[in-house]
Amino acid sequence: IASSSAMTFNLLGNGPATILADKKLPAGNYCVQYEKKMQTLNIGSGPANLDAFLSNAASKTAVFCEMKLLEWLGEPGKLKDSYRKKECYVVPESFETFLKVITAIDKQQKTTPNLFKRYDVYQMFKHLLASYNHTSFAAKDKIKGSMAGTYRTVILANIVNEFPAERIVNLRTRKNYEKALEEELAGANEFIEIIRGCGIPELFARDCGVELKVQYLSAKDFADSLDIPRAKRNYLKRYFT
Numbered sequence: 001i002a003s004s005s006a007m008t009f010n011l012l013g014n015g016p017a018t019i020l021a022d023k024k025l026p027a028g029n030y031c032v033q034y035e036k037k038m039q040t041l042n043i044g045s046g047p048a049n050l051d052a053f054l055s056n057a058a059s060k061t062a063v064f065c066e067m068k069l070l071e072w073l074g075e076p077g078k079l080k081d082s083y084r085k086k087e088c089y090v091v092p093e094s095f096e097t098f099l100k101v102i103t104a105i106d107k108q109q110k111t112t113p114n115l116f117k118r119y120d121v122y123q124m125f126k127h128l129l130a131s132y133n134h135t136s137f138a139a140k141d142k143i144k145g146s147m148a149g150t151y152r153t154v155i156l157a158n159i160v161n162e163f164p165a166e167r168i169v170n171l172r173t174r175k176n177y178e179k180a181l182e183e184e185l186a187g188a189n190e191f192i193e194i195i196r197g198c199g200i201p202e203l204f205a206r207d208c209g210v211e212l213k214v215q216y217l218s219a220k221d222f223a224d225s226l227d228i229p230r231a232k233r234n235y236l237k238r239y240f241t
Helices: 004-012 092-111 121-135 171-197 200-208 219-225 230-240
Strands: 017-019 028-038 048-056 061-068 153-160 211-218
Touching: 004 028, 004 048, 004 061, 004 219, 004 230, 028 061, 028 121, 048 121, 061 121, 092 121, 092 171, 092 200, 121 153, 121 171, 121 200, 121 211, 153 171, 153 219, 171 200, 171 211, 200 211, 211 219, 219 230
Parallel strands: 061 153, 153 211
Antiparallel strands: 017 028, 028 048, 048 061
16 A cells, blocks of 8 residues: 555545535545646646546536655655746746746745755646646647636645654654654645745636635545545555554
């Protein structure tokens, strides 16, 4: 079970997924698609691979999920130079807004070097751009599988397994893990603030006609949001307890 793909499938299963009311994600029944590939740039980069895509036709809600089991304990990825070039963007008019995000991240990398030491901020940026491309009316005729006009709410969710620190017997290793988790959470919170401050929600509202939300959830909170049989929930405890 030691992979994000396995954790994703174990959480969501084969059929539709039901999110319960009064949870951190909108309630309803969702179709589930795994390993969804979405275009980021028109040249110079491969597609973004979303671990899971949840779609609710009734409420017109889409949840793009990036899942992390243990990968977040390693080093995050880099950003290719093509993301800093206007001519590489599917919608060139969106470039200035997305560049603001890159610039803000770069600035934080310099002023607070450890802020994004754990959080895979550039990967989440790519997923954000891909979500825009696939829901933007301006990209409708340029993107295969465009979903422009399909949704009213788009959620980009980073779902991370925060296993309990007390499971780690070695005290030094436990302390290092607790520090790593603090770094992961700090990076996630800063990324969300950058998105809000750089005009990304307004860009999605204008070009895609949707309300954008970017969220960080522990895998346990995500599991608690799902309508899961008791036997399966007990099985999933191996991730969280």
